Amino acid sequence: MYLRHLQYLRSVVEHGSFARAAQACGVSQPAISQGMKALQAHFSAPLLVRAGRRYVPTELARSVAAQSSSLGQRMGALGFKPVPAPDRNVLRVGLTPSAALVWGPVLYARWCLPNPRRSLDMATADEGALLAGLLQGRFDAVIAPKPRQFAHPDLSERLLYELQPQVYARRGHPLARARTLAQLQGAAWACVGPSVKGPVDVLTEAHRVRRMPVPKIAVRCPDFASMLHLVGQSDLLAVVPHPALLGAATPVVRALQLAEALPLYGMWLFELRTRPSRIDPQWVATDPSLSQSHG
DSSP, rough: OOHHHHHHHHHHHHHSSHHHHHHTTTSSSSHHHHHHHHTTTTTTSSSSEEEEEEEOOOHHHHHHHHHHHHGGHHHHHHHTTTTOOOOOTOOOEEEHHHHHHHHHHHHHIIITTTOOTTTEEEEOOOOOHHHHHHHHOSSSHHHHHHHHTTTTTEEEEOOOOOOOOOEEETTOOOTTOSSSSSGGOEEEEEEEESSSSSSSHHHHHHHHHHOOOOOOEEEEEEEHHHHHHHHHHHEEEEESSGGGGOOGGGGEEEOOOOOOOOOEEEEEEEEEETOOSSSHHHHTTHHHHHHOOOO
């Protein structure tokens, strides 16, 4: 079994077709096809199944792709041991940090409480890493903003709701009475990062549309809790996409009443087309904290 064939498989899973996998790997499409045939010889179950004019990765293929990056001594074992099926009582969801804070209580209430045998396994990362994990079979679903121009034939995507981010500052901030973005020029900002697309990009986009200088990001924080704590203790400004993220900072920070609204951005549900959906989008409609426009 050649490591480059495993690389080809990972690329097919990630990019959704032999042609795009070949382009990503810098080889010809026949090389990808030959690599898949050579790799298939090591497995009794199929790695790819035909769906119309294209091949769709099986659960085995996704498992092999997910494990092959750190395969090492387990290389031989993968070809002979059956891949365990996902536990139907465990819901594995990948979320951005803000989505985890907002959706955690909802997922627990809707998934775990109706059946005490169920459990919830949440993981956070940026949108790009989460979607790659979903394609590799490490998640049942991903809840995250949609990266610009993202589309993948193996993934379904549904818009859950749109968020209206707002600018926050500590109470008593010198710019607390600002009513326009122009009045915030020169201020230093805190943000949560890294992110493929999110509130920081919304802020930058709002400035770019108005042909204003890009705001200065002075501090990048690992999560919203640490960012808001810092904002409450300093003159930093920050964008918060949902009031549920304020938490303990609620008494010490406030939203600026700007005349200009920051651009809306959507929170999306991504799932594999080959698996039945395990998250009901109607959970949004029945939870007022999610369906509000100011998110």
